[in-house]
Amino acid sequence: MVDKRISWGFYLLTLVITIIVFTSGIFFGIYINRVKVSELQNMVSELDKKRTEQELNLLLTDYLPNKTCDVMNYEVEKMIPDINELAGKVTFYEETKKFEEKNYEDTKIDYTVNLIRYWLYLEKLKSNCDLNVTTLIYFYSNKDCNLCRNQGIVLDYMKNKHKSDLMIFALDVDLELNSIDMIMKSYGVREMPSIIIDGKLYDGFVDKETLENLINPPSV
Amino acid sequence: MNAFDIVYLFSYFVILYCSVLWFSVFFVHRNTIFVNPRPKRYPSLTVLVPAYNEEKKIRKCLDSLLNLDYPKLKIMAINDGSKDRTLKILKEYEKKGVKVLSKKNSGKADSLNYALRFVNTELFMCMDADSYPSPDCIKKMVGYMEDKTVAGVTPALKIDEVKTFMQKIQWVEYVFSIFLRKLFSIFQCQYVLPGPGSIYRTQLIKELGGFDSKSITEDMEIAFRLQSRKYNLENSIDAYVYTDAPSSFRDLFKQRVRWYRGYLHNIKKYFNLVGNPKYGNLGVFLIPINFVWIFVLFVLFFIPLYTLVSNFMTILNVFSLVGIPPINLSLGFDVMYIDFYSFFLLTFVILSIATILVSLSSSREKIEFKKRYLFYISYMFIYPFLFSIFWIFSVFYEIRGAKRKW
Numbered sequence: 001m002v003d004k005r006i007s008w009g010f011y012l013l014t015l016v017i018t019i020i021v022f023t024s025g026i027f028f029g030i031y032i033n034r035v036k037v038s039e040l041q042n043m044v045s046e047l048d049k050k051r052t053e054q055e056l057n058l059l060l061t062d063y064l065p066n067k068t069c070d071v072m073n074y075e076v077e078k079m080i081p082d083i084n085e086l087a088g089k090v091t092f093y094e095e096t097k098k099f100e101e102k103n104y105e106d107t108k109i110d111y112t113v114n115l116i117r118y119w120l121y122l123e124k125l126k127s128n129c130d131l132n133v134t135t136l137i138y139f140y141s142n143k144d145c146n147l148c149r150n151q152g153i154v155l156d157y158m159k160n161k162h163k164s165d166l167m168i169f170a171l172d173v174d175l176e177l178n179s180i181d182m183i184m185k186s187y188g189v190r191e192m193p194s195i196i197i198d199g200k201l202y203d204g205f206v207d208k209e210t211l212e213n214l215i216n217p218p219s220v
Numbered sequence: 221m222n223a224f225d226i227v228y229l230f231s232y233f234v235i236l237y238c239s240v241l242w243f244s245v246f247f248v249h250r251n252t253i254f255v256n257p258r259p260k261r262y263p264s265l266t267v268l269v270p271a272y273n274e275e276k277k278i279r280k281c282l283d284s285l286l287n288l289d290y291p292k293l294k295i296m297a298i299n300d301g302s303k304d305r306t307l308k309i310l311k312e313y314e315k316k317g318v319k320v321l322s323k324k325n326s327g328k329a330d331s332l333n334y335a336l337r338f339v340n341t342e343l344f345m346c347m348d349a350d351s352y353p354s355p356d357c358i359k360k361m362v363g364y365m366e367d368k369t370v371a372g373v374t375p376a377l378k379i380d381e382v383k384t385f386m387q388k389i390q391w392v393e394y395v396f397s398i399f400l401r402k403l404f405s406i407f408q409c410q411y412v413l414p415g416p417g418s419i420y421r422t423q424l425i426k427e428l429g430g431f432d433s434k435s436i437t438e439d440m441e442i443a444f445r446l447q448s449r450k451y452n453l454e455n456s457i458d459a460y461v462y463t464d465a466p467s468s469f470r471d472l473f474k475q476r477v478r479w480y481r482g483y484l485h486n487i488k489k490y491f492n493l494v495g496n497p498k499y500g501n502l503g504v505f506l507i508p509i510n511f512v513w514i515f516v517l518f519v520l521f522f523i524p525l526y527t528l529v530s531n532f533m534t535i536l537n538v539f540s541l542v543g544i545p546p547i548n549l550s551l552g553f554d555v556m557y558i559d560f561y562s563f564f565l566l567t568f569v570i571l572s573i574a575t576i577l578v579s580l581s582s583s584r585e586k587i588e589f590k591k592r593y594l595f596y597i598s599y600m601f602i603y604p605f606l607f608s609i610f611w612i613f614s615v616f617y618e619i620r621g622a623k624r625k626w
Contacts, residue, residue, distance in 0.1 A: 001369065001450030004408055004500025007245075011505065014241040021240070021567060022233055028563035032555070039555050089556050098221055098560045150541055157542040208542050 029098065036093055037104045043086045044111045050079060051118050058124060069129035076122065076131060080164045083118070086111070087170060091152070094142065108175060115169045116179050122167060134162070134215050137196040138170045139184065145192040147205040154208050158215065166215060224523055231516040232564050238509065239571045245403050246578060253402055253582065256456050257363035264292040264341035265358060265419070270331035272300040274349035275309060277464065282313050284352035290359060294319065298335045301325025328415075329438035333430035336422070344422050346439070350464040351416035352380060357459040361419050364454035371424055371451035372443065373459075374401060374410060375417035376583060380462040385598070386472050389606070390465045392576065392599035398457060399575075399582040405455035409502035411486070413443045413453065417461035424451075437482025444490045447502055457582060473610065480614035483510075514611055521608035572600050 054075055061068055090111060097104075125131040138155055140148045152170075159168055171180050173192065183189075187201045195202045197214050206214075246253070267285055271278050278297075285295050299307045299322040310320045323334055332346060343365060347353065353375070361373040376398040379391050404410045413420070418439065425431075428445060435441040443453060466472040487494065487507065496503040559565070576596055580587060589596075 003498045004450060004452075004502070006497060006500050006504055007407060010241060010245060010248075014237060014244060017240045017244070018233065018237045021236060025232075025561075025563040025567065029560040032558050032562065033560065035555055036558075092556060096559070098225060150537065153538050153541050 033097065033101055037101050037107055040089060040093060041107045044107060044114060047083065047086060047114050051114060055121055072125060073129055073131050076125065076133065077164045080167050084159055109177060112171060112175055112177055119169050134166045134198060136166060136168045138168055139173050139189055139192060139194045140170060141173050141192045143174055148193050151193040151205055154211060158211060162215065227519050231519045234512055234516050242403050245406055249406055253457055256360045259363040260366060262291050263343050263362060263365065265290065265343040265345060266294040266296055266339045266341045267345045267347050268332055268335050269297045269347045269349055270300050270328050271297060271302060271306050271349040272325065273302045273304045273306060275304040275306050277350045278306055278309055281349050281352055282318060286316055287355050288353060288358060289355045294341060296321065296335055298331045300331045327433055329431035329433040329435065333433065336426060336430055339422050341422060343419055345417065345419045346415060348416040348463065352462045353417055354460040357461060360456045360459040369452045370454050371421060371446045372413045372453045373419045374413055374455045375459040375461045376457050377414055378460055378462050379465045384467040386469055387465050387467055388595045389598050389603050392595050393603065395583045395585055396575065396579040399579040401455050402457045405453065407501040408452055409506040410453040410455065411443050411447060411502065412440045415439045416463050435482065436478050440482050440486055444486045447499060448490050448493060458584065476610035477614050477617065480611055481618050484614065484618045514615065517608040517611045520604055521612060
C-alpha cells in the first residue's frame with residue numbers, strides 16, 4: 001500500500017484563521033481592560049471635581065454671614081454612596097484584571113489622593129459643622145497581607161449596613177505614596193491590616209462585633 | 221495572567237483550531253459529502269449477528285435485516301452461549317433464511333471469527349443484536365468497496381429510542397459523530413469500524429487473522445490494524461443504522477470507559493503510527509491532537525471544579541465572618557463587568573451552535589427546538605463535563621492497570 005496523503009493545506013489555512021481569531025480575542029481583552037481603566041479615570045475625575053467644589057464651599061463659609069452647614073452636610077451624604085461605588089469598582093477591577101495596565105497606576109494614585117483629601121475635608125466638617133459621619137481609614141496591601149481579604153469582607157459588610165453614616169477610606173500601601181507613609185508613621189501603623197477610626201489606631205484584624213461597637217458605641 | 225489563564229488560553233486555541241479545521245473541511249467538501257459512489261455491481265454480502273442474551277432485541281434486529289434491500293444477501297446469526305431464549309428465537313428465523321450457528325460463550329470478537337469460517341461471500345457486515353439497519357443502507361455503502369485500497373466502510377449511527385436523560389445527551393453526540401465520522405473519512409483517519417453496520421472484505425480480514433479476541437474494542441483494533449497497513453476506510457453519511465444507547469449514567473460510564481481504554485490500549489499497540497507521516501493525517505494530526513485533547517479535557521474538568529470549590533470556600537468564609545450578607549443586586553449594563561474572556565466565550569457559544577446545526581443538517585435531522593431544546597442545552601453544558609469524567613477515569617484505570625473487561 002502507498003503512503004497516505006497529509007492535508008498540509010488545510011492545516012496551514014486553519015492555523016492562519018485560528019491565529020487571527022485568537023489574537024482578536026486577546027486584543028478585545030486588552031481593549032476592554034483599557035476601557036475599564038478609562039471608566040475608572042472618569043469616575044475619579046468626577047470625584048475630584050465634586051470634592052474641589054465642596055472644599056471651596058467650606059472656604060467660603062468663613063466669609064459668608066450665615067453658616068451653610070446644612071447644605072454641606074447634605075452634599076456629603078449624597079457623595080458617600082458615589083465614593084463607595086467607585087471603591088467597589090476599583091476592588092473588582094483589581095481582583096479580576098489579567099495583566100498590568102500602565103495607565104492604571106496613575107489612576108489609582110489619583111484616586112487615593114482624592115480619598116485622602118476627602119478624609120481631611122470630612123474631618124474639618126466634623127469639627128466645624130457637627131457632621132455625623134464615622135470616618136474609617138483602612139490600610140491594606142494586595143501583596144503580603146493574609147488577613148486583608150477577611151478584613152475587606154467585614155468592612156464591605158459595614159459599608160453596606162451603615163450606608164451614609166460611615167465613610168471608609170481604603171488606602172493601598174503598595175502605592176508607596178508619601179502622604180500614606182506620613183499618616184502611617186504619625187499613627188504608628190506597623191502591620192497590615194490596620195484601621196483608624198475617628199483618629200484612633202487599631203492594629204491587626206478587627207472582627208465584626210468589635211468593629212460594630214467602635215462605630216456605634218453602645219449607649220451607657 | 222496566572223498559570224490557569226495560560227492553560228485556559230491554550231485549551232481555547234486547541235478547541236478553536238479543531239473547530240475551524242473541521243468546518244473548513246466540511247465547507248470545501250460540502251457538495252460531495254452526501255454523494256455515495258454508485259456501485260457498478262452488487263458484490264455478495266453476509267451479515268453477521270453475534271448474540272449473547274439478546275432475547276428482547278434480537279427479533280427487531282433480524283426483522284430489519286430480512287427487510288434489507290440488497291440482492292445477494294446472507295444473514296448469519298451466532299448464538300454466543302446465551303443463557304436466555306436467544307437460541308430458541310434464532311431457530312424460528314431459520315425458516316426465513318437466517319443461518320444459525322451456536323457455540324459456547326467466548327465473546328463477540330471470537331464469535332465473529334468463528335462465523336467467518338462459514339462466510340463465503342465477497343464482503344461481510346457486522347451487526348449488533350441491539351441495532352437495526354435502514355433498508356437501503358448496504359446499497360449506499362458497497363459502492364466505496366470498488367476502490368481496491370478501501371478495506372472497510374462505516375455507516376451513520378443514530379440512536380433508536382430516546383427516552384432517558386442520558387440518551388438525550390447522546391442523541392446529539394451521535395448526530396455530531398455522523399458529521400465528524402464523514403470528515404474523518406475525508407481525511408482518511410477513521411480509527412473505528414463501529415460494531416453495528418461496518419462492512420469488510422472477507423478475504424482480507426481472514427488473511428489478517430480475523431478480529432482480536434483479546435481486545436475490549438475489537439472494532440477499533442481492526443480499524444487500527446487496517447490503518448497500520450495503509451488501507452483506506454470510507455464512510456457513507458446516509459447509510460443509517462439505528463442502535464440502542466445506554467440509558468443510565470452507570471451503563472454509559474461502563475461503555476465509555478471501555479471505549480476510551482480500548483483507544484489508549486490500541487495507541488500503545490500501534491504506537492509506530494504516532495507522528496509518522498507515512499500514515500497521513502491519522503499519524504501526524506489526529507492521534508497527536510487526541511493526546512492534547514485528553515489534556516484539555518482534564519483542564520475543562522479540574523479548573524471549573526477548582527473554581528467551584530474555591531468560590532464555595534469564599535462563601536463559607538464570608539458566612540463565618542459576617543453571617544449572611546445583604547445581597548444588593550445591581551441590574552443593568554456596566555463595562556466594568558465585561559470579562560477579559562468575553563470574546564472567547566462568545567466565539568465558543570457560536571461554534572457550539574454552529575456545530576450542532578451543521579451536524580443536524582449532515583444527518584438529515586430537523587432542529588425541532590421545542591421538542592429537543594433539552595437535548596441541545598444538556599449537550600452543550602453537561603456533556604463536556606461527563607466526557608471529561610469518562611476520560612479521566614479511563615486514563616486513571618489504564619495507568620493503574622486495572623483489568624480490562626467488557
